[in-house]
Amino acid sequence: MPRILVIVPAPVSGQQLELRKAQVAVAALPDDVEVDFRAVRASADNQVSYHDYALSEICILEAGLTAEEEGYDAICIDTVSDSGVNTLRSMLNIPVVGPGRTAYLVALMMCNRFSVVTMWDKWKPLVKKTLTELQMLDRCVSIRAIGIEPNTRSLLDGKEDETFAKMLETSRLCIDEDGAELICLGSTTMHDAAEFLKSELEVPVINPGPLSYQVASSLIRLQLTHSRSAWPSPVKPKADMIHAMLDAATAFAK
Numbered sequence: 382m383p384r385i386l387v388i389v390p391a392p393v394s395g396q397q398l399e400l401r402k403a404q405v406a407v408a409a410l411p412d413d414v415e416v417d418f419r420a421v422r423a424s425a426d427n428q429v430s431y432h433d434y435a436l437s438e439i440c441i442l443e444a445g446l447t448a449e450e451e452g453y454d455a456i457c458i459d460t461v462s463d464s465g466v467n468t469l470r471s472m473l474n475i476p477v478v479g480p481g482r483t484a485y486l487v488a489l490m491m492c493n494r495f496s497v498v499t500m501w502d503k504w505k506p507l508v509k510k511t512l513t514e515l516q517m518l519d520r521c522v523s524i525r526a527i528g529i530e531p532n533t534r535s536l537l538d539g540k541e542d543e544t545f546a547k548m549l550e551t552s553r554l555c556i557d558e559d560g561a562e563l564i565c566l567g568s569t570t571m572h573d574a575a576e577f578l579k580s581e582l583e584v585p586v587i588n589p590g591p592l593s594y595q596v597a598s599s600l601i602r603l604q605l606t607h608s609r610s611a612w613p614s615p616v617k618p619k620a621d622m623i624h625a626m627l628d629a630a631t632a633f634a635k
Contacts, residue, residue: 382413383601386453388444389420390460404572408591414598423630429503441465443627446620449473455597459569461589462507470612476600480589481511483596484565492562496523496555499567500531523559525551531570548574549581
């Protein structure tokens with residue numbers, strides 16, 4: 382049975398974790414695929430600065446360090462920032478899939494020009510960062526924000542009417558004014574709106590989280606993983622130090 386671990390970039394539990402797990406239902410995975418979710422033990426409040434980026438990297442790295450020895454066959458990161466993907470790839474041999482990179486690369490299989498719709502302007506640099514790494518900025522005709530501060534714990538819960546309407550309005554601007562042939566959701570926190578947008582728009586809509594699970598499942602079955610030449614292992618791994626850092630962070634948070 383293929384097993385996928387999804388790492389949630391915020392220290393959530395209970396109902397908040399269930400909001401993230403809802404993505405599995407629309408992923409249309411084979412019946413034998415098992416998907417587990419694990420929240421980080423600590424994190425930045427939001428990813429809007431390099432301070433936050435650094436904290437997110439180390440917190441996600443720590444959450445996934447033992448996944449391979451626990452028997453998981455792949456890891457997915459539940460943030461379009463793809464935080465922790467590169468660091469986990471350097472430490473693990475199993476596939477580590479980021480929804481941002483996955484969404485943008487698949488977009489080019491389906492269109493020539495796409496737009497990214499995200500929550501607020503402060504997340505635009507994270508989108509540009511990944512697109513720059515992929516040398517795809519010229520294929521993204523716009524990055525538009527709906528102007529609502531995101532909540533990485535409660536997602537869109539209770540704000541569906543307001544956010545869905547703004548996401549539709551913003552997506553139409555991407556299509557009508559920017560020439561987008563496809564819309565990528567710029568955050569997994571927006572996953573609830575994907576089916577609504579698909580029903581209202583004449584262009585494809587990529588929901589990054591569920592797509593990343595499908596890609597991870599395919600990589601497992603094809604026995605493919607990242608290149609060690611591209612992501613070399615550390616000369617002296619510091620897993621114990623990383624876990625100790627999160628032990629201290631968790632104690633500090635209390």
